[in-house]
Amino acid sequence: MRSHFSTLVLSFFFSSLLAAGCVVSAPDVPEGSDQSLIQGRKVWTTFCTSCHGPSGSGGRGPSLKEIENNYPSLSDISLIISEGRNGMPSFKEALDQEEINSVVRYIQEVL
Template sequence: MFLVLIVAATACAQAPELPEGADAQLVEGRDVWQARCATCHGPDGGGGTGPRLNEGRVLDRYPDAAEQATIIENGKGNMPSFSSVLTEEQIDAVIRYTREIL
């Protein structure tokens, strides 16, 4: 029973799989998410050091994706700036991943 719970908890903490036939931008977005964002926001976007972003939270907070891009580019509080780390394409890709997949 205990083992089953551990397995279940671990499964939940993975970055969500992409749907079959996902395009290249979503694949890139997932890779950026796992490499750069998951440590603070949780692999599934459920939160950690950084706030929860999954289950439509970013859509509620940022109806306009451009506002979300500004935070990722410039940082905010303990959220680092990514403008010199990620290309614009990578930022657009990870935004799509957080809006459509998480």
């Protein structure tokens, strides 16, 4: 009886964690978004979330939420992604320019 009760408590605990949004995923693109923004989210979840966090709030890499304040020019951001910098790996082998542009858009417009 007692163990049954603790299973119940535990499952309640974990489902409330889920409900509270502790298990985050990358934010969806707005409904009706074009293909490039949809692709940008795919690139983001595949290559970037492990270091920058699903919502871009940072982790091993810095937060990218206010990225446009640091780099008013989009081409500066795409240069960092393609060439890499310090702990930030270079993505020019893994991603073509179009994919890089799409993830820059996703960071800027959605995160």
